[in-house]
Amino acid sequence: MKPARFEYIPPTTLEAAVAALAAANGEGKILAGGQSLLPLLNFRMARPAVLVDLNGMKELSFIELRGENVAIGALTRHREIEHSPLIASRLPVMSAAIRHVAHLAIRNRGTIGGSLSHADPAAELPMMAMFYGASLTVQGPAGRRTIAAKDFFVDALTNCLEPEDIVVEIEFPILQHDGWAFEEVARRFGDFALASIAVSIRRGQFGVGEARVAVMGVADTPLRLEHVEQRLCEIAVDGRTPDRFAEMVTSSVSPNSDVHASAEYRKHLLGELAKRAMQTVLAVKG
Amino acid sequence: MTINVSVMVNGTRHDVSDVEPRLLLSDFLRDTLGLTGTHVGCEHGVCGACTVLMDGHSIRSCLTLAVQAAGAEITTVEGLGTPEALNVLQTQFREHHGLQCGFCTPGMLMTGEDLLRNYPLATDEEIREGLSGNLCRCTGYQNIVAAIRSAAALRRENV
Incomplete structure (x- = not known):
């Protein structure tokens, strides 16, 4: 047996799941897709006393249009997001990003709630939550509450939840845009990103009217670059815009060096990706 | 604590009692059912050798618990073809x-x-x-x- 012994609880209601986590007294873990948790269990780097398996709760798996938002249930698999016509038409940047999430077998099993909760700084879905300004609905012992993505991601692999909280669903506001792009570099297709950027704009009367910019792989959490968004709306749009944008983006991040890439290399990559993204975005007729 | 698991593997129903929850699906297939066609390489989701189909979609059997396969339909390499009639x-x-x-x-x-x-x-x-x-x-x-x-x-x- 690879994992250490644990008590396995497959609840059928969220209330029972929260109660089981509360009873575990900080020694419980939620099992969703298991694609990050199972390796930790197999290595015994994690030894939870209690494993609460949410996979029986099919009502947590859905993708639906809800007013100006797309709501996605926490147990929705990456594959379902990848193949959803609703996501493709309403959240096209997410649709592009999801193809870069891990490999086929992992996308078949991994869930959006699990990926967001795991909060890997180089994972696409946390970045998309920042990009779209998503809100997460969380169930805890005191009932439900809503948390903005920007408050959810605290640090690398760290979210703001209490041990007995469960992410239930995520609402992604639909963005209006005249052009968008998603760019990523990883050592191998499907691996965690060394650097990535997502951009969308709406044309204004003079140049860019509204912009949205998010990056990842270059900080302890995915980042939305609001000051860059603002500056984009203040500059003239011409042939130099992609280079100026790349400069704005790279000067607002300070990545760390690690075994995968040096800080300088990550910054260089991000600059190139930013340039490419802006070229794509501006090529679309306003 | 053990659990009874009923699972379809390659079209055959298996009812196995006393499965420990921490048993991986890969080890269940190989050691409990004797289906050693599924290979175990890295055992942490990197190499893909243990890939099987669960309800028609590929999954890593080393990143799935055997108890999670209860009620599911699993296809292993033994379910594709036979040495006489490869698929x-x-x-x-x-x-x-x-x-x-x-x-x-x-x-x-x-x-x-x-x-x-x-x-x-x-x-x-x-x-x-x-x-x-x-x-x-x-x-x-x-x-x-x-x-x-x-x-x-x-x-x-x-x-």
């Missing part, structure tokens, strides 16, 4: 020399099955992206891609 994909692996040592082959075949069943595979890029989660240290992948490309073409002709 289309297996035949193409043989034709194109898509294997050498054979260790990664069950995982490659199961990933290939998922790709053939669920994706159009119009381009080699799509095949390569689909295979990116399966490691092979012998072939250099070229012949595996060729085998899947050929199986996809045969499948299209026969539809």
Whole structure:
């Protein structure tokens, strides 16, 4: 047996799941897709006393249009997001990003709630939550509450939840845009990103009217670059815009060096990706 | 604590009592059911050798608990064809020399099955992206891609 012994609880209601986590007294873990948790269990780097398996709760798996938002249930698999016509038409940047999430077998099993909760700084879905300004609905012992993505991601692999909280669903506001792009570099297709950027704009009367910019792989959490968004709306749009944008983006991040890439290399990559993204975005007729 | 697990594997129903929750699906298939066609390589979701189909979609059996397969339909490499009657994909692996040592082959075949069943595979890029989660240290992948490309073409002709 690879994992250490644990008590396995497959609840059928969220209330029972929260109660089981509360009873575990900080020694419980939620099992969703298991694609990050199972390796930790197999290595015994994690030894939870209690494993609460949410996979029986099919009502947590859905993708639906809800007013100006797309709501996605926490147990929705990456594959379902990848193949959803609703996501493709309403959240096209997410649709592009999801193809870069891990490999086929992992996308078949991994869930959006699990990926967001795991909060890997180089994972696409946390970045998309920042990009779209998503809100997460969380169930805890005191009932439900809503948390903005920007408050959810605290640090690398760290979210703001209490041990007995469960992410239930995520609402992604639909963005209006005249052009968008998603760019990523990883050592191998499907691996965690060394650097990535997502951009969308709406044309204004003079140049860019509204912009949205998010990056990842270059900080302890995915980042939305609001000051860059603002500056984009203040500059003239011409042939130099992609280079100026790349400069704005790279000067607002300070990545760390690690075994995968040096800080300088990550910054260089991000600059190139930013340039490419802006070229794509501006090529679309306003 | 043990659990009774009822699971369909390659069309046969198995009712197994006293399964420990921490038993991985890969070890359940190999050790409990004796289906050693599913290979175990890295045991932490990197190499893809243990790939099986769960309800028609490829999964890593080392990243799934056996108790989670309860009620599901699992297909392993033993469920594809027999030595006397290989299935289309297996035949193409043989034709194109898509294997050498054979260790990664069950995982490659199961990933290939998922790709053939669920994706159009119009381009080699799509095949390569689909295979990116399966490691092979012998072939250099070229012949595996060729085998899947050929199986996809045969499948299209026969539809």
